[in-house]
Amino acid sequence: MTAGEIILIAIAASLGALIVFMILRTIFTKPSKTAFSNQGFEPIAVDQDRVAKHLSEAVKIPTLTVLNEGMSYQPFLDFHNYLEKAYPLFHKAAKKTIINNYSLIYKIEGSDKDLLPGCFLAHQDVVPAPPQGWEVEPFSGAIKDGFVYGRGSQDMKGQMIALLEALEIMLENGFKPRRTIYCCFGHDEEFTGKEGAKNIAAYLEKKGIRMEFVLDEGGTVLDGSIIGVNGMMALIGTCEKGYLDLELKAKKPGGHSSSPLKRNAVDLVAEAVYDVAMTPMKCKWNLPVKQLFKALAPHMKPLYKFIFVNRDILSPLLKLALRVAHPVTASLIRTTFAATQMKGSDAPNVLPPEATATINCRININESIADVVKHVKNVVGKNIEVTVLPGEAEPTPVSDIDTPAYKILTHTINEVFENFLPAPYPFIAATDAKYYYRICNNVYRFTPFTVSEDDRNRIHALNERLEIKALVKATQFFARFIENSCG
Template identity: 35%
Template sequence: MKRLLLLLLLGLCLLAGVLVVRALRFTSRQVVPESAAPFSVDADAAAARLAGALRLKTVAASEGVPAEDAAFTALHDYLRAQFPRVHAALRREPVGPHSALYTWAGTDTSLKPALLLGHLDVVPVEPGTEAAWTRPPFSGDVADGYVWGRGSLDDKGSVLAILEAVEALLAAGYQPKRTVLLAFGGDEEVGGHAGAEAMARLLRERNVTLESVLDEGGMMLTGTVPGVAAPVALVGVAEKGFVSVELGVEGEGGHSSMPPKQTAVGILSRAVTRLEEHPMPAELRGGSRALFEYMGPEMPFGLRLLFANLWLFEPLVLRQLSAQPSTNAAVRTTTAATMFEGSVKDNVLPARARAVVNFRILPGDTVEGVLAHVRRVVEDSRVKLRTLDFQSEASPVSRTDSEAWGVLQRSIRQVFPEALVSPYLMVGAADARYFTGLSDSVYRFMPLRLEREDLPRLHGRDERVSVQGYAGAVRFYAQYLRNTAG
């Protein structure tokens, strides 16, 4: 018994040693770049130009509501007037009804182009909530150190900041070595089919391959990573897919006074409950795993030891991440029952019951895999399945060992030296997904710093961007363009 205990103690000491050594070797992945090139921004003038764009109500068409074509036309005219050098030096091609593709020709045609994305459309303001805004949602007010209005964060802020950077670089006589493409879609909020998808198709028809793609996405956030006090610049290296599955059950109908043992609603309820109780498995992979590989070394030693040894502690980490909706979404294909329809009257048996379950697909899973999961879990031939029209596979996971990743990481650290850079998985969708086949370095990052309490402003009330923060975004795009275009 003593020998067994001694061997057990020796084994524990050896394990502890391995864990500690791995934690000590788990070192920072943050780069220490050279200083950024000098670049000045007239923050007030840039904010005023953004404000003017926010006053144009470019809400994309959706569900039978037509787009406000006049607003999009006015916005394109406004951009021409505010950025004359851009429109003189770059080739502009209209694509679809409201989108535009700009080409800034480089001096070395052997280099693959770099693409910067943004979108001009915005989500509508929920009717009846306008009075709850501190400033009217389409006022474009500049007050209290902020530019207020729908689109300031999502995503006119990115588009105007890119144009500000290009206009200033042109004024300084800058000529890119690498060709730069600017793709500004007009319907990202409703799927991007006439905008980004059409522009990506156009590039494929021209046999264009891209060095890199940079779209909106993660931001610089504080307090989102346990044990890390510094702001973290979250760069989306992948995004989840999307499929909604309709479950339908045919019933006999009739009066509720003589019900069958199970009504169509009862059968359907059981199916939905089974799906909620048996979600797809959690996996720490891709962008979610990379987040901890980059942030683990920046954490206190106890957490660093944990993430340096995922070979042992991964089940514990997954259990913790699965416990909260926000982190659960990063490690599994999620299941969300969103619609349920039955009878038209409380005393009538439904002839048909219908439910819709939405799945956001983790990279590595597929639409077909989701359907197979639903069939296996529901296990009821009375429940008929079909997918709704819009669906998309999860994107590939972009490289974090490429020159393009190094350029992006270096650019962020040059302009925001206080920030730590990390890959992550975007649980939402962006126009970038249409360009994944054109480059293996597709990134999603918006160079703005937000606090956690600001996040509901995205698609919500009181959307705004800091005047100084917006100037920082302009500086970032200028530095990124110089770094990536040479």
């Protein structure tokens, strides 16, 4: 045998051994016994007409995020009054503190002072809803065909009402928490949260309060079949990507457009926007994505399971697949760029002395604002000024999943929902929760609504609505989670 043949045989043998190893590894990766089982759990009784009415009334108060002086804060005060009327026992049991005029902290004292409190977040504000294109008035709170319609019904008055309804029912039943419970409701989540949540967290920090866990919206319930999982995936956000708006600016002499320059300011900015879009940052694995696949892999169909169980060996292939499969899967493993605004001259026949564009960037968990700025500056070159616009946020830390709070959360999901598989993941949008890392390490995001894809797409869009069945289930989820974590 020649040396070449020996090498070939050795390569073939190692390759064979590797494939056998990968197959055995797939076979021996077994699903955990507790996943998907709801262990004969009995949920609390919820009056579905009452909870639907409460959400409907909450939706009727147009608590639009105040963005300028022309907008009023009055709806927030009306909303506070409404909550007091709708949830009398809760308001009797909880101490209320108002932060920055419109944000709310409620505290229900627990009997065991040695336990750190549990903290539930929601935001009172909603995004605008011009009535064109809606089947019903966006702030009518119409109850129709088993749904509550209106802006905020999902994002996120639905979650707030489910939480408060759960607490009210529990208090009616004589509930006394062992662990202190905080409910913190900001008033500008839809515009950075800097007036509301940020001040709430700063206030709590100043008082030296630390939380055992924080639970906010975010993380959805998705049909697992898209990734070969039989059942629903209950995704729990353990961190969130960073946020950054970059302004690109080009300057060139302005003037009459009948004798144009070869490349004016608009041309330069357009070129820069194109270059940024065509030069993305690299896809990179991050901890929560690895944890996500680790949790899902045992429950996948054979081919998917083979790929995801052997994700370390097949890493480049898998990365490529996630990149091309869907914008959402790509966004889990990379910093994204979206050009959202451009401005040149005010008149069609005038060359502008400067032109600008805004690139909205969502920063991968293991990258930073500085990394992104450096990349973009490199791509656009010296002729373009790059400026960081206000509102930037670094990616958050990743909360541990090996904690009692996370275990109680996933256990409760298994109890309340049938055929749900909880799994951690990096939340790709932004929430108020990002401000709470200063008072808590265990910050989780979960929205306990089972909604169709069509309904999910109505968030921030036309005909937002929440099925009353899902609202009732979410109320039962909160009641059980509060009982398990704070009872």
